[in-house]
Amino acid sequence: MGMRVSLAVGVTFLGLMPLLLRAMDVAQVRSLAAKNNVTCILVFGDSSVDPGNNNVLHTNMKGNFLPYGMDFFGGRPTGRFSDGRLATDFIADAIFGYRKIIPAFLSSNLKPTDLVHGVSFASAASGYDELTANLSSVLSIPKQLEYFMHYKIKLRKLVGGGNAEHIIRNALIIMSMGTNDFLQNYYLEPIRSKEYTVEEYENFLVSRLADNIKDMYRVGGRRLVVVGVPPMGCMPVVRSIFGGNSNTCVDTYNKVASSFNSKIQKELATITATTGMKTAFVDAYALVLDAINHPQKFGLLETSKGCCGSGTVEYGDSCRGMSTCKDPSKYVFWDAVHPTQTMYKIIADEAVDSVNQHVFG
Template structure:
C-alpha cells in the first residue's frame, strides 16, 4: 500500500491556514465507581497526545491548543475551556472517577496544582505529539521523551514531600496510560513525504513500536508496574481524514476510508504482538503491560450510531465539522446545539459522550488492570 504525495497538499494547506490564524450535555454523574476507598490504585498517570491532554499545551507556542470556548462548553463544572480537545471530559477523566482517585485528571504543567492534587494523578500528554520524534517537532509540542522527563521530575517532587520509599510504593500502585500514534500517521506520515521516503507502512509501524518499547522501558525503570497502552482508532473515519483524503466520487458520501483505517488495524495487531513479547522482561521487574482497544468501541459507534443515540458520525459538532479543529474551532464558530448527538466534537476529536462510550467499551480492561497484582 502506498500513500502518494498528491495527498499532502490539502492537509499542508489546512495547517498553513491554521498557522496563519494563530499568528495574526451529557450528564454522567451516575457513573459507577470502584469507590474512593479503593486502595489498589494510588494515581492515574497519563502520557500521549490530544486524546488525553487536559491542558499541557495551553502555554506553548503552538496551534495545537484548545483553552478557549467552545472547547469545554459542556464540562461538568460549567463552561470551562481547560485545554481538553473536546466539549467536556476525556476518557481518562472517566477512568479516574471510576477507580476512585479523583474526578478529573489535571495537566501536569498547571502551575496551580498542589502536591496533594498531583499525588492522585496528572497527565503529561501533549496535543499533537506522537511516538515519532519528528511528529511533535512539526507542531512544536511536547515530545514523548520530554513527557518521560516530566515524570522523573514529578517523582522527585513527590519524594521531597513524602520520602523515597513512600513515593516508590505510591508509583508502584499507579496506573500508567499511554495514548498516542494517530498524529504520527495523520499529521506526519500521510501528509508529508519525509517519512514515506524512508519507510514503507509496515516499516513505519515497527519504527513507532521501537520508540514505544523504549518509552515503556523508561516508565518501568521509573517504577511503573501497571501500564496500559491504547491502540489506534479507525483513522479513516476521522472527519478531517474523510475531508482531505477522499476522492471526488466519495467525498459527498463522507464514508470512512478503509485504506487508512486498515493501517490502524495492522498497527494494532503489531502492537499487541509487541506487548506480548515484552511481558516476560517486564515481569522480571514486577510490571505488566496491557493493550487497550479503542478501535472496536469507536467503529461500533460509527457503524451503529442509533444504538448509542448518535445522529452524526462523519462531521464534527464545531464549524462545518469537515476540517475545523483547534484554533479553527473558536468562539466565533458555529456549534451544534446538542453535542451528544455527534460522535465527533471537532474534525478530529470525539465528544464527551463518545469518550464516555469509549470508557464503557474498555471498562473490563480497566477492571483487569485494577485487580492485577
C-alpha cells in the first residue's frame, strides 16, 4: 500500500513537472518580451484565431452561441470556436500578463486602448486562397490586410504617427490558417481541384502566403509567427465523413498537411533571408498528433471525438444548443473540427517557446 502511494505521488509529481517549469518560464517570457520591446499582438487567420469578427458578418460561420464559450470568462459565447480561450489569448497572457484575451477588431466593444495592445483581424472559414473565404462569405486575407490598414490609421490618430510605426514594427504578428483551403475548398468544391493537383495547390497557397507577408512587411510588420496546419485527417469530422472510421486518422489528409507545412517552413526561411524579417513556425501538426497518440503526457483522455453533441460531425451551427461532455479539459477536440481551450493552451505554450528561440533569440 505504501509503495502504491509513493508511486502515485511520484507519477503525480512527474506529471506536474512540465506545469512547474512552465510557471517558472512565464517570468522569463515576459522579461524577454520587454527586452525586445514587444508592443502588441496582431492576428490574421481563420477560426483557430477568430475571437468574434464573424459575429458581424452575413455568414453562417459563427460560434457566438452556447455551448461555445461555456468555459470562457463568465461562461459566455464570444464567437470563439472553442469552449474557452484561443491560443492567441493564451499567448497574450503569457507575454503581457495584463492582457487575458485578444479582441476582435470588428467588435462593437473594442476600446481605444485595445488598439495599442493588439487585435485580431481573423475570420472563421478563411484561408490563404481568397476563394476559400468567398465560399463562406467571410473575410479573405486581402480584406483582413485592408482592416490592418484601417487599424494603422486609427492607431496614428490615437498615439501619433511615430508611436504607431513603433507599435507595429515591434508587434508580434500571428498567422494561423490553411485547413479550410483543403477541407472546405479543394476537397469539396470542383473549382481548384480541376485547376491544380494537390501539390500544385500547396504551392499556390504558399505563394499567396508569401504575398501576404510582403504586404504585412510593407505596412511595417517585422516579427511574424506562422502556425502550421494541424493533422487534418485526425479531425473527428474528417474521420467520420471522409475516412469512414471514426477511430482512425485519414492518412492521405495528414500527408497533405505535413507536406504543406514543410513548404511553409521553407518559404519562411526565404523571407527571413531576403527581408531580415524575424519569423517563427509553430508545428501544430506534430503537437496535436502527439496529444492524440500520447494523451497521458498532456493529461488528456479523449482524442477521437469532440465534446459537443455526438462529437463526430457537429461544429458551428450544428453544435448550437447541443449537450456536451462533462469535462472538456480532458478532450483534444471541442467540436468535430476545433480544439478545446486545453489543447489551445498546449499550442500556445509551443508558440511561446518558438518565439523565444526564433524571434527573441
